[in-house]
Amino acid sequence: MAGADLLALSVVEREMDDVARALERLDDGTYGTCAACGAMLADEQLGGSPAARFCVAHAPAG
Ligand SMILES: [Zn+2]
Numbered sequence: 254m255a256g257a258d259l260l261a262l263s264v265v266e267r268e269m270d271d272v273a274r275a276l277e278r279l280d281d282g283t284y285g286t287c288a289a290c291g292a293m294l295a296d297e298q299l300g301g302s303p304a305a306r307f308c309v310a311h312a313p314a315g
Pocket of ligand 1: 287288289290292307308309310311
């Protein structure tokens with residue numbers, strides 16, 4: 254099914270986008286901090302989602 258393939262591809266592309274952003278943040282020293290308030294992210298949060306960009310308080314719903 255071409256449609257399913259395209260959907261899977263877009264999911265992979267989005268994940269690669271997240272990883273690329275995480276690497277940029279490693280570069281500029283903001284990796285592991287909330288993009289909204291600058292708080293350090295909890296280890297368990299980064300463990301579950303290494304590309305997490307927001308603390309629990311600022312994580313987008315969903
Ligand atoms: Zn925050």
